[in-house]
Amino acid sequence: MTGPPTADRLRVALLATGGTIACIAGPDGRMVPGLTPEELVASVPALKAVASIRTETLRNVSGFDMGPERMVEVARRARELLLASAVDGVVVTHGTDTTEETMYMCEMLAGEVTARGPIVFACAMRASTESGADGPRNLLNAVRIASSLAARGRGVLLTVNDRIHCASWVSKLNTLHVETFQSVRGGPVGSMQGGEPVFVLDSPSSPRGRGIRGDVPLVKAYTGMQTDVFDWHLDRGVDGLVVEGTGAGNVPSPAAPGIARLVDAGLPVIVTSRCPYGLPESPYGGAGGGASLDDLGVLRAGHLNGPKARLALMVGLHETSTFAQLGAWLSDIG
16 A cells, blocks of 8 residues: 545545566566565555555465456456545556456446546556666556546556557567557557656447356457368357458358358358458458358457457446347447
8 A cells, every 4th residue: 555545635445466577587487476566556656646546365376377257357357446436546457468358358347437537457568677677667657547537438558668558459469578569450548658648549349248258268260270170169159259361351262161060050150350450341252251251150350350249248247148139249349
């Protein structure tokens, strides 16, 4: 805790989940999450002048160990705190590998309550013990944004390298570089200037929900693809499937009958693109062309990449009971 709130210092909850921002070197020299949220706050003295911070440890895991159920836990806790007016903003510290996914889960399950207070993610590509650690500045900026009235009602946000990204557009694109996060669909929605957030774009709309349901795998299209991968998922009883198609949302023609069998069995199949830029709006015919897949009854998820589309389908399955309802629900993706 950094002290009581004042007229100039709003209340911010820091929900810690682990990640590189909390990593220390283990006995074997490998990085593992080890810092407590209290230690994270103490490592950034400037936070004392920004907000009164309460800390909670939800998890202490690497980003690659955050699953959908854990993402729901984060979203529900942030929502609960803001609905209860217990805090004026929420900061989530998280591992970079899946930050964009937990952000989007929070956007769907808690995005509407950001009108009460911002939900802002902070992460790091370098551990606190490494030269040029980026975590402290990212954390400071996250608390500044969470304390800003200008950030309210803008959905779930991420700040890295003085840029501000929204949940819908941001993706991790580099395995090591500190500028790994890019908003390829629309660009950063803002940036930090003089210690304050300045916004230049509105975040796109997102569908809303309260939970997740179903076993939904993600399959990436590849040359020479056959039906076997789809048949295997059908046989094992999945509840839906997301395909990252080639180009604007196509699959090799020999694989298309496998998708048709899934749809004929009453299972929703979303086709998006494995390309980071552009929308999956394919004009192509032929068995595997995107237009032909649309004729089969596949669904689209707007600009979402495969991992986010998968989470959207899991939430959509929880919120709807028919194909028509699900399609309408997905149409809220801005």
